[in-house]
């Protein structure tokens with residue numbers, strides 16, 4: 001069985017608009033007269049400049065670099081990942097959709113965990129895939145995607161894709177690299193492991209050499225939305241084998257990432273100290289919030305992310321606490337999936353530590 005959607009094994013399709021930046025790189029010289037791409041390069045942008053400054057107006061006028069070379073070069077230098085194994089797209093979500101499009105035809109099976117980050121399932125159903133789910137492993141201090149069950153189900157279903165969020169959302173659990181690679185090895189030969197590493201930067205070993213490793217049969221998906229604070233600009237990246245990325249490129253919207261998002265990502269990557277500081281502050285707050293809630297009796301599996309997860313007695317209790325918090329003006333997350341309806345996920349912002357902010361939760365724990 002082939003790993004990718006059958007029609008992608010034909011020649012093409014080739015991106016009709018690789019863009020000016022790619023052509024300049026190919027020619028090895030700049031092209032000063034940009035007369036072929038019908039942008040509004042002469043738009044004065046007085047209003048935009050007044051609000052956001054000339055740099056934003058300038059970026060807005062022209063198409064960005066479809067190959068995201070500036071971001072990929074910086075990622076390559078930081079992670080040690082070869083350029084050819086990096087693809088930049090409009091956020092991790094966009095990459096999930098891309099991997100689905102490249103591997104899974106309508107009616108074909110994919111496997112995920114019941115209650116995990118739901119966008120994978122949403123996109124899979126949207127393109128007519130058949131979605132199979134396995135239960136989490138739950139126990140004292142443990143709420144984790146069940147890797148053995150994912151592998152077994154992938155064989156039963158002859159799955160095209162297995163989705164794993166690692167660290168997980170909403171459980172916060174981190175499987176180590178050995179466990180993830182053992183899962184990859186346990187999958188059917190043509191089944192791709194779609195590894196969603198949106199919370200990678202919060203791992204204690206985020207800077208290890210393996211962080212940039214290209215794992216055959218795996219698409220590692222990351223985002224600038226969390227540790228880098230660029231959620232509104234929509235940018236993320238994938239690490240995978242070049243042959244895999246070539247297939248993704250065939251179904252990719254080539255200008256999906258805006259010039260502004262590219263420039264912002266380049267800027268944060270040029271100032272890694274600020275991201276490191278942010279991540280350290282998040283982890284410190286996460287541990288303080290977890291300690292405070294545990295003191296009140298909360299059942300909290302360990303989190304390797306920028307949120308904490310509280311497990312309540314049942315879905316009804318969690319729904320009630322969720323409603324009471326909302327009435328008091330605070331929105332925490334309760335998964336819509338019934339399998340994890342008893343869970344609340346709380347972002348570890350300073351605001352969550354304000355005394356009384358989570359009163360409805362602590363009252364329920366007391367009761």
Ligand SMILES: Cc1ncc(COP(=O)(O)O)c(C=O)c1O
Pocket residue numbers: 090091092093094117165168169196198199222223224225231235236
């Ligand atoms: C596991 C997971 N994957 C992907 C995303 C979305 O990331 P992006 O903003 O890059 O699309 C999130 C955001 O909450 C997430 O939790």
